[in-house]
Amino acid sequence: MARLCIRHETLYTYERPVRFAAHRLLVRPRDSHATRVVDAHLTLSPPGETRWLYDAMGNSVCIFAPGGEGRSLSIVSDLTIERFPAPLLRRDIADPQTVTPIVYAASDRAVLAPFIDPVSEDTDGHLLAWLRDKIGSPREPALDFLLRLNRTIRADFEYLARDLGAAQEPSHTVSVGSGTCRDFAWLMVEALRRLGYAARFVTGYLYSPATASGAVRGAGATHAWCEVFLPELGWTEFDPTNALAESPDLIPVAMTRTPAEAAPVSGAIYGDGGDSELTVHVDVRPAESIPAAA
Incomplete structure (x- = not known):
């Protein structure tokens, strides 16, 4: 078992104030036999309403509706997870045996x-x-x-x-x-x-x-x-x-049919914000390397 801390920071900045439509966040893994979410926290600015759901693929989705208007939108996800990876089993697959055609039940x-x-x-x-x-x-x-x-x-x-x-x-x-x-x-x-x-x-x-x-x-x-x-x-x-x-180094968050459906953050703005900039930073490290709070 490995315990990891993940910090995922997303920052949108705009030249002029804008209002925000609801945003769809795909930043939290779903608990499984291979991954357990020990702690999960979202820091959102501007603040707004959130609700959670599972989409058609079973992914954990947060719908975030920022309130008011502003020149920036900040979404910070802090996760502590435990991974229980299983090694790939090198076993013969009885049906099918060949590359093509593959046959599913x-x-x-x-x-x-x-x-x-x-x-x-x-x-x-x-x-x-x-x-x-x-x-x-x-x-x-x-x-x-x-x-x-x-x-x-x-x-x-x-x-x-x-x-x-x-x-x-x-x-x-x-x-x-x-x-x-x-x-x-x-x-x-x-x-x-x-x-x-x-x-x-x-x-x-x-x-x-x-x-x-x-x-x-x-x-x-x-x-x-x-x-x-x-x-x-x-x-x-x-x-x-x-x-x-x-x-064990792969930490899945979302599984989708196409890449377009897998964006960690997606949404829209109302108004002319002028020039905009997106900054994303992700830090993944063992939990034991995080200094304890004073």
Whole structure:
């Protein structure tokens, strides 16, 4: 078991005062057998009403309606969590044994269908051409293929940090040969869907003591990766940015069908605020490294 403290700060600033529509916050993990939320606290400015709900994917969502008007909107999430990660089991998957076609039980497929159909376009065929080149022997076990694809994306694509903006289309990521964590996660999700796998986009945090050495890409910030549903293994995590699989350093917050649905903070303003700026800072560290209050 590992206990971690996570501080996620989001600050919007505006040139002129504005009013705020309700904002949707995806910053709190849902308790599970792998993650327990010990403490969670939101500091919000301007203050306003909050209510909590579970969305259609089962994610824990806070609806925040700031009151009044102002030239800034500050959202600070402080979490203390305990992680109980289980290592990836290297076991044979009896059905299916091959990369393609993968076969799900009828009862599973009814639930998994939204995560099997591709969402992105591949007009020029760049994604499909890249994917065909990665498919190995038809006898390659599904788990071996997924681990190999996970490593391939890590090795073949250049990591370029990009704090703002939507995820690139997978075909564009293939064309330019570079991207950030959300681009690589979305590439893997959409590539696997074209082979019949159920895959979903995951956003959360990444912690690793190797961060200082630069060995881990994307740690200490919001992070994104891929989950794939496998018979006998269930939803299994793959982080193509770092070639990690079922890693204790991955801290999931939200699972979605597309990256657009996974924004940690989303909302709107009323009025002309003029020039605006967004600043985001995330700090993930072991709980024992946090000084005790005086």
